[in-house]
Amino acid sequence: MLEVSGLTKVFGGLTAVKDLTFTLQRGEILSIIGPNGAGKSTCFKLISSFMVPTSGTVRFNGQDITGIGPHAVARKGIVRTFQENTAFQDMTVREAVLLGYQKDCKASLAGMILRSPQARRDDREAGAHADRVLDLLGMSSHAGTLAAGLPHGLLRNLGIAVALAARPQLILLDEPFAGLNSDETKRGVELIRKIRDEGITPILVEHDMAAVMSVSERIVVVNFGSKIAEGTPAEIQRNDKVIEAYLGSEDEEIGL
Numbered sequence: 425m426l427e428v429s430g431l432t433k434v435f436g437g438l439t440a441v442k443d444l445t446f447t448l449q450r451g452e453i454l455s456i457i458g459p460n461g462a463g464k465s466t467c468f469k470l471i472s473s474f475m476v477p478t479s480g481t482v483r484f485n486g487q488d489i490t491g492i493g494p495h496a497v498a499r500k501g502i503v504r505t506f507q508e509n510t511a512f513q514d515m516t517v518r519e520a521v522l523l524g525y526q527k528d529c530k531a532s533l534a535g536m537i538l539r540s541p542q543a544r545r546d547d548r549e550a551g552a553h554a555d556r557v558l559d560l561l562g563m564s565s566h567a568g569t570l571a572a573g574l575p576h577g578l579l580r581n582l583g584i585a586v587a588l589a590a591r592p593q594l595i596l597l598d599e600p601f602a603g604l605n606s607d608e609t610k611r612g613v614e615l616i617r618k619i620r621d622e623g624i625t626p627i628l629v630e631h632d633m634a635a636v637m638s639v640s641e642r643i644v645v646v647n648f649g650s651k652i653a654e655g656t657p658a659e660i661q662r663n664d665k666v667i668e669a670y671l672g673s674e675d676e677e678i679g680l
């Protein structure tokens with residue numbers, strides 16, 4: 425479903441992503457890993473069109489989507505989550521999730537203001553969808569809670585819920601386990617499998633190696649912007665280039 429080909433991003437004298445090529449099949453769980461500064465976040469920004477690449481292409485469902493902009497990419501069915509969720513602080517959990525759904529409303533602006541039957545149908549659909557998403561994330565009991573009052577792990581889940589509300593085909597998860605304790609991480613791994621089972625394909629950028637090895641079906645390893653390895657978790661764990669890249673880095677060990 426996704427083909428990244430020769431993707432390159434240069435910032436001044438620094439090549440953050442260099443000739444990166446990989447593909448993703450619908451329904452597989454792929455992680456992109458690498459030491460700090462390897463170019464993972466930049467890669468996500470290029471796929472989700474928050475940045476335009478210096479060269480290379482991103483194709484989604486056979487269409488070239490390189491640099492078309494984040495809103496256009498979201499309409500095509502790709503959404504990303506952010507490491508920090510500060511955007512929804514003043515809303516309840518359910519309100520924030522409803523916001524993610526808005527792009528699908530069919531009523532006209534006048535219809536929304538005058539509460540036309542179509543606008544009321546939209547509201548009912550949005551509400552039902554928001555409730556399904558909250559149920560999937562195990563957050564139904566927090567629907568009325570203010571986002572600002574959520575503990576860190578649930579705030580992270582809310583970011584995922586808002587992204588899922590847009591009904592994407594592909595979700596880019598930026599460090600979904602950062603700052604979570606081991607129980608929360610275990611639940612996070614289960615959640616990613618559930619998301620995949622719902623027909624939404626996840627890609628992760630993540631530093632928590634134990635979680636990456638447990639959840640991923642395939643892993644792409646980058647170092648200094650270039651892909652140095654690709655394979656199953658077992659293949660990656662015994663790959664010499666990967667072990668070398670992680671030795672002496674501040675990251676957690678690769679899990680050997």
Ligand SMILES: Nc1ncnc2c1ncn2[C@@H]1O[C@H](COP(=O)(O)OP(=O)(O)OP(=O)(O)O)[C@@H](O)[C@H]1O
Nearest residue numbers: 435438439440458459460461462463464465466467
């Ligand atoms: N907007 C920018 N302008 C200049 N340099 C940048 C910019 N964004 C990223 N970089 C540089 O590009 C390189 C790759 O950064 P990136 O954030 O993609 O790495 P990363 O693998 O996600 O790192 P981390 O794991 O620490 O989040 C780094 O050297 C970073 O300093």
